[in-house]
Amino acid sequence: MRAPKETTETFLERVWSWLHRTFPERQIYIRSDGRVQFFTFGPSLQATLAGLALIFLGWVAFATVNVVFKDRIIAAKDHRFQQMQSAYENRLADLQISYDDLNGALVGAEDKFKATADALTAKQNAISGFLSRKAQVEASVGAHAPEIPAAATVYQSGGVDNGVASDSVGFSGAPADSDDAADSSLTVMPGPALPQPRVEKPRKSSLLDGAWTKAEKFASALFDRRGPSPRQISAAYSQHPALKALGAETARVAALGSDEAQLMTQTETVLNGDVGMLRATVKSAGIDPDQFQRKAAANDGVGGPEIPLDQVHIEGDDDPKFADAYLRAGAVLDELNNLSSEMAHIPLTTPVAGAAFDRSSGFGARIDPFNGHYAFHPGVDFAGPWGAAVSATAPGKVVFAGNRGGYGNMVEIDHGFGIHTRYGHLSKITVALGAQVGKGSVVGLLGSTGRSTGPHVHYEVWYDDKVRNPNSFIEAGRHVL
Secondary structure, eight states: OOOHHHHHHHHHHHHHHHHHHHSOOEEEEEEETTEEEEEEEOHHHHHHHHHHHHHHHHHHHHHHHHHHTHHHHHHHHHHHHHHHHHHHHHHHHHHHHHHHHHHHHHHHHHHHHHHHHHHHHHHHHHHHHHHHHHHHHHHHHTOOOOOOOGGGGHHHHOSSOOOSOOOOEEETTSOOOOOOOOOOOOOOOOOOOOOOOOOOOOOOOSSOOHHHHHHHHHHHHHTOTTSOOHHHHHHTGGGOHHHHHHHHHHHHHHHHTSSHHHHHHHHHHHHHHHHHHHHHHHHHTTOOHHHHHHHHHHHHOOOOOOOOGGGEEETTOOOHHHHHHHHHHHHHHHHHHHHHHHHTTSOOSOSSOSTTOEEEEOSEEEEOTTTOOEEEEOSEEEEOOTTOEEEOSSOEEEEEEEEOGGGOEEEEEEEETTEEEEEEEEEEEOSOTTOEEOTTOEEEEEBOOSSOSSSEEEEEEEETTEEEOHHHHHHHHTTTO
């Protein structure tokens, strides 16, 4: 095997031998004025001159072709440029369309999120107002009804601002105005696409410019067919981070508002229990609750057109299930409120209170303390210290204040709805005829006037012009007071 040095020497010897064979040494003779001169051209000089001649001839041929076909070359380059420019503009148009589609999808997702948040806010505001009304009704009743389910606490600490409690409702088919909910923090939308630099149109030249070649390569890389098409970009919208984030937030907010109807149904059940408790209280006092409520309705004067619940909606919310549950619970709450207001006219307590007082005689048949015969006692006697305050057991109007035979000094109060109470044997009357008194107002001082054996107050309850057992009212009041 030959060494690299020997191989190189052999190659050079072959080249040198080829030059001598191709360009043998030549001499040029020149005779002038009888004198002869000659020039010797060696192989190396001849090879050099031949190379220069070939280069010159090639340049001349290229220039000639370029001049002859100048217009065609320019037209071809212009055509290629127009094609690339058209492809570039089409690509930009496709990207702009894709951007507009994506922008529209983001705006649509944002609107959906805002609508969902607004609906949740409307439900929360409605429930917040509902709970406030319920608390007021319970405070007026004085009862501690069963608590609303724990899910109701969502509306006090939820992520969406509750705002001012509202119970606004509207009828379907009629416009219902509503304020916009608080702005939601969403992903910032990208700004409009900046103008893209265009490749400068090549100058007409007989030579291919190096800058044009670089621009062509750049444009070819930019519009590589292997890149994603607008259809592929559109198909990828669902995977866009902003859309995925908005979708997740929308689903989360919608999930928060998915249990309101069930919550209101549970609330309706609780309120029905409260109404049932009050009706049972009224019934235990010896009053028919249905008759009592009809009498109260006739006394207050109610009426109006009948509108089905499916034609009513909560302002700012289009969920029919929630609207139906909310309105039903509201109806029960109104019934509870009305019943509690009506029960305020029922005497459910005693005219005197404290350890110094004793129930000395009950309602019904007894042995008369004066003649020893059986007689009917139409009230309850409470014995106590002389001059102790005797109070009204319910609000009402004084319809009698004076002396009435065996009652002695007596005060009679009309509480409305056919209910009257009487307070007899008073040592002093402290109210005037026609005066409006409240529950607990002092109507007189305990004494022993009239048919009495000692200081006490004779207490009677009348309903529908019939004397009733005060004990039933007092015992019924222990369940709500």
